[in-house]
Amino acid sequence: MTIFRPLALLTACALSALAAPVAIAQDAAAEGESAQPAPPEPQVRTRDMSGTFGGQRINYRVTMQENLLSAEDGTPEAMVVTTSYVRTPRDSSRPVFFLFNGGPGSGSVWLQMGAFGPVRVAIPSDARDDGGPPYPLLPNPDSLLDVADLVFIDPPGTGFSYLLEDTDPERYYGLTQDAEAVAQVIRRWLNENGRWNSPKFLGGESYGTTRTATVVNQLEGSTYNDVGLNGLILISTILDFAAREPTPGNEMAYVVTLPSMATAAYYHGRAQAPSAAAIAEEARRFAIGPYITALLKGADLPADERASVRAELSRLTGLSEAYLDRADLRVTSQRFYKELLRDQGLTVGRLDSRYTGTDFDDAGETPDNDPSFYGIDAGYTAAINSWTRETLGYETDREYQSIGRDPGRQWDWSLGDNGRNAYLNVAPYIGRAMRENAGLRTFVAQGWYDFATPFFGAELSLNRTGIPQDRVEFHYYDAGHMMYVRDEDRHRLAEDIRAFIRAR
Structure with a gap:
């Protein structure tokens, strides 16, 4: 059975959704006004592959897909790229794990090409500089494809995802705005792939843990359209920003x-x-x-x-x-x-x-x-461009934004429901979600040598009142922020998350 909608169907849907705006543009042109250009047609690339992950031989389909997001009036605003790795034949009883990186402004290259994707870039494991190319792409037996289907999301302004011309950055660059967009992409993916009743895990790295908290608030805090989750996976956690600032x-x-x-x-x-x-x-x-x-x-x-x-x-x-x-x-x-x-x-x-x-x-x-x-950025940048353009066949003139500058420079750090926003802390979102979902657990991975998101800050933010402590577990690794750059810790991290997913 086909897992993803064919390109023709995507195209038809895109054209159907745009029928009204196009008609309006034609009327405007007839009145002497300039017509708005049609939005780009969403691109989809698929490949059927196989590999050995967690000791199991797995056949899977990788789909790199552009998702067009629009305003309530139908005006196209942003293109969000997802890269999905789904075991074949499709099994809707399998867990699905939605992942993203941080920044804000960072593409999913780090978790995808360093930790959990089916291939990884080989860089030195002992804290040495990655040097010059070529950087080998190797099969990644530590990929989690044996226990879950994987969906890597690049929010607007990260990776190959972007805002369309004339889109106001304030619509997407912010704590809540970004979370709303990611939640929309997740709901759409569940619809298109028939996975609403699959076990679901959500997680990210660095600011991606902040995004996890704000996205779970969108998914489970929605009275009329809840998306139930089984687990949150926080890698190098930053939730309480005020406690981190040396003001x-x-x-x-x-x-x-x-x-x-x-x-x-x-x-x-x-x-x-x-x-x-x-x-x-x-x-x-x-x-x-x-x-x-x-x-x-x-x-x-x-x-x-x-x-x-x-x-x-x-x-x-x-x-x-x-x-x-x-x-x-x-x-x-x-x-x-x-x-x-x-x-x-x-x-x-x-x-x-x-x-x-x-x-x-x-x-x-x-x-x-x-x-x-x-010491690592050149290898990862080369890897994601090689994998997506040469192996998956993704076609674009855009540069991959591993760490995009625009989102961070224009980010709205306020929470609309938080008064003066004098103390920025999104951990209460996780506490609320866990209190209202008795099946939701939280996995926290921290590196001993990480100053960007110190392990003690993660501990202090998650041991507060209102967070069920019996469903939060911490794991520590002998590396830093991206603990998976160390070979031993990449394997340990994968094994720990495998156990967490299996224990749902």
Whole structure:
């Protein structure tokens, strides 16, 4: 049985939906006004393939599809690309997992070509630069196709997805606007593929975890058109943004990042502990005990207490007491990247502090760039373009936006139902969804060496009142933000998620 609607049917539907706008345009032209150009015809590319995933030989169909989104009056506004991997023959009892990356502005290249797609790009697993091409594309036995069909979504402004000419970016670039668009694409995919009663999982990485929270609010918070979910999968989680910002007076920003500083110091031999997990636990206890107490005392902090906190902070972070004293016990992440290995002329990475880089000079306050990003980005960009254009046959003159700038620069960070929006935290959306859906569970994956979305911040945002703790599970990996770049952790992550999906 055909899983996806044929191109002819898609074309017919597109033309039918556009009949009214075209007629209006013709009338306008007859009155001397210029007619609006017809929107592009949505493109669909399919390939039937096979591979071995999780030890099982799987036949599957990959479909790369453009989805035209329109305003309520029928005006075409955005083209959203989805890439689906569905086992053949179709089995509607199988789970379906909807995935996206973050940014905002990041395409799904990272999870698709690095973690869960049927092929992956081979880059160094030991925190070395990916160098120059060619970058091998290898079969990915860690793909989750043995336990779920996979649908990768590139929201507007990411990947090959884009806003049509004259579309106001405010319509799509924002917390709620983006979530509404993604929820619409998910509902449409369920309709077209007959999967409304399939088990459903939703998840993403980085801002993709924020998107997961806002999308679940759209899917399960809709009184008249609920989409029930079985699980949320959060990879490198950021839900509580206010606690992460080192604005003067916000002491929680230093509490949240302290355990990540400790694990980075441990990895580079500047702090001693039996393991990363061990020093992380020491740092957690210190952060929410003596450290936050000292910070909250502000100018009233006694000298002897300051000295005691400074000494322990130095032991955990590997930074000198003299430096910590000058920083008033408050070290931003940017300063830490530069200071930890300054005596070696090295900086450490933001996305993954295992990576090191060399700056133009050693005296600067912050790094020139993030070595854990420029150490992998060329390989991933080459991989997604090779896979989609050459293997799947997708045709476009547009550049793939692995990290698109426009969405982030124009993003609306307000939540319409949150008053002044003085404290941006989307974790309550997850709590509400879990309270109202007794079958909904949450899986959280965190890397020890991630400063972009620190593991302690994820923990603090999800252990709040209103979130059922018996249905939230945490998993930790010996890498950073994209823990799957390390071969051992890619396999562990896949096995952990397999177990989570099977336990529905």
